[in-house]
Amino acid sequence: MDIIHGVNTLPRLVDRALAERLRVMPAVVLTGARQTGKSTLVEKLVAGDRVYRSLDDLDVRDVARRDPMALLGGNQPVTIDEVQREPALLSAVKRAIDRRRVPGRFLMTGSANLLLMRQVSESLAGRASYLTLWPMTRREQLGLARAGRWDDLLAAPDAEWGDVLSAARDDGEDWQALARRGGFPTPALELSRPSERAIWFDGYVRTYLERDLQDLASIGSLPDFRRLMQAACLRLGQLLNQTELGRDVGLPQPTVHRWLNLLETSYLLVRLPAYAVNRTKRLVKSPRIFWGDTGVALYLAASDPSGAHLENVILQDLVAWRDARTDRAELFYWRTTTGEEVDFVIEAGGTLLPVEVKATAKPRLADCAHLRTFRQEYGQRARAGLLLHTGRHAEWLAPDVLAVPWWTIV
Numbered sequence: 001m002d003i004i005h006g007v008n009t010l011p012r013l014v015d016r017a018l019a020e021r022l023r024v025m026p027a028v029v030l031t032g033a034r035q036t037g038k039s040t041l042v043e044k045l046v047a048g049d050r051v052y053r054s055l056d057d058l059d060v061r062d063v064a065r066r067d068p069m070a071l072l073g074g075n076q077p078v079t080i081d082e083v084q085r086e087p088a089l090l091s092a093v094k095r096a097i098d099r100r101r102v103p104g105r106f107l108m109t110g111s112a113n114l115l116l117m118r119q120v121s122e123s124l125a126g127r128a129s130y131l132t133l134w135p136m137t138r139r140e141q142l143g144l145a146r147a148g149r150w151d152d153l154l155a156a157p158d159a160e161w162g163d164v165l166s167a168a169r170d171d172g173e174d175w176q177a178l179a180r181r182g183g184f185p186t187p188a189l190e191l192s193r194p195s196e197r198a199i200w201f202d203g204y205v206r207t208y209l210e211r212d213l214q215d216l217a218s219i220g221s222l223p224d225f226r227r228l229m230q231a232a233c234l235r236l237g238q239l240l241n242q243t244e245l246g247r248d249v250g251l252p253q254p255t256v257h258r259w260l261n262l263l264e265t266s267y268l269l270v271r272l273p274a275y276a277v278n279r280t281k282r283l284v285k286s287p288r289i290f291w292g293d294t295g296v297a298l299y300l301a302a303s304d305p306s307g308a309h310l311e312n313v314i315l316q317d318l319v320a321w322r323d324a325r326t327d328r329a330e331l332f333y334w335r336t337t338t339g340e341e342v343d344f345v346i347e348a349g350g351t352l353l354p355v356e357v358k359a360t361a362k363p364r365l366a367d368c369a370h371l372r373t374f375r376q377e378y379g380q381r382a383r384a385g386l387l388l389h390t391g392r393h394a395e396w397l398a399p400d401v402l403a404v405p406w407w408t409i410v
Contacts, residue, residue: 010189011145012041013324020326021125021129022104026097029083031110032133033267033292034212035184035204038109041133042079045107054081061086068092077105078368084110084215097127111321112216113265125406132267134320135183135293138313138410139174147321148410154348158402160395164406172407175390176305177358178202179313182295185409201299205229209267226300228259229384232269232289233301237308239286239335240271268292270319274354275332275345288333290315307359310406311343314357314388318344340370342385353383357406363392368401375400 007353014030018041020321030038043052053071055061056193063070066085072092083089093106097323106128113132137147149165156164179196181188184204187197209222219225227249235245246256261268270292274285291297297312298305314327316332322329335341346353354374358367371385387397388406 004254005096010136010140010185012037012133013137013140013145013147013320014041014131016323017326018129021131021231022107024103025129025250026101026103027093027106027108027124027128028104029108029110029130030133031113031130031267032092033135033184034111034208035186036133036135036267037185038111038133039081040185042081042107042109045079050077050079050107052079055085055089056082063087069096072106074094076264077102077107079107079109081109082111083085083108084112094127097124101127105157111212111266113267118190124214127199127246127302132319134323135316136185136188137179137183137317137320138407140320141188143182147324148317149341150318150346150353150409151325153386153409154346154353154383161384161402162396165394165404168408172405174407175310175313179294179305179309180298181300182293183316184282184293184295189293197295198299205251205300207269212266212377213262216265219259219262223244224249225259228256229263229268230300231259231262233291233297234303236290236297236301236306237288237311238386240289241286250344268325270315270335272315272331273346275334275347292316307357311357312361314344314355314406314410334374337371339363342370342374345374349383351383352378352381353386355386355388357388358390360389362405363389363391365397367403368398371401372398 013390018028018030030042032038053060055064066091071080081118090193097105111254139146139148151153152164156256172228180194187200191197209226213219227337228251231245231249242256243253256379260269268291270285276285294309294312294316298309318331322331322377327348329346332347333341333343334345334346340380341359342354344355346355354371356367356371367387368385371387375385385401387401387403388409391405394402394404394408
């Protein structure tokens, strides 16, 4: 894989979605984990007539606290970076919009999901559009400004999937190398040696624990919090059992619950809910837990890539694709009481696309069993099954299951 260097010049998956929202809504909020490239993305827009303010600047934060309209007033559109550092500023944004509603007037970024932050009392409902910037997808790292080929598959008849995927040339890639470097622009594009990436990941985790986390909550014991992060990384892809997790790290369940919520608010932890026809049941079934970036997860766990990390690579691509779409799509896993399981279920356009991931170069017919059970369960709503593997060849293992190399899609 030839990675294109020049982090600041690479287009991003959300570029078009961001431009569309700025043309329609008076406020757009771009959120995502630290170092995903939010500031770089919004600074591209400053070259025009936008005013740029960063709340990482202590003087700017002081003005935001004392006299917010000094930052928000005037006729020029305003970009406010790291708005989660002063959540009360959102109330002033609301007042300003209600006085003068102009598309694209405010563009804000935040390194936390503002809708999940307790300190945020103002959601800007009806005034703002929210967009998430995830770590770079594999295809973004190649300079293609897109996620995997999920839209292509959803748009084509099942029988034509093989032709759709074979039409594009792709030389493939070592998934373990991709998992190790992750998707944060600096380690993915600028650092080539594992030792360099380890230094970067160490600094990232330290900065998150010692500074960014304090914007969200007061944590009494940072070593305990870091231990919980490590334990979560070691349970990648597993069903979340907060009591067991707490027992492993010596923490009470309520503390585990609160700290996992903080990790999710920071976009470091991803919970994948269970699929069920009854939407209420989706909320009560245990989710599977993944990490927002495999590079950070592998660093924290001090482990080598496993099949769970290949699943996490696929999920990272899926969440980036989902959150850049205008049409709604949902992601789930599926599991029966007897242990049959499908890694991912994509719900979009009234249909269900089941996806199984196998870290093997030679998938077998037996690997299709759970995909076929899922299709039998949901009938005409279910598309053909996809089995992603690490080999080089695509083939229909069964009449309703296409096995393809993971890199032909992601």
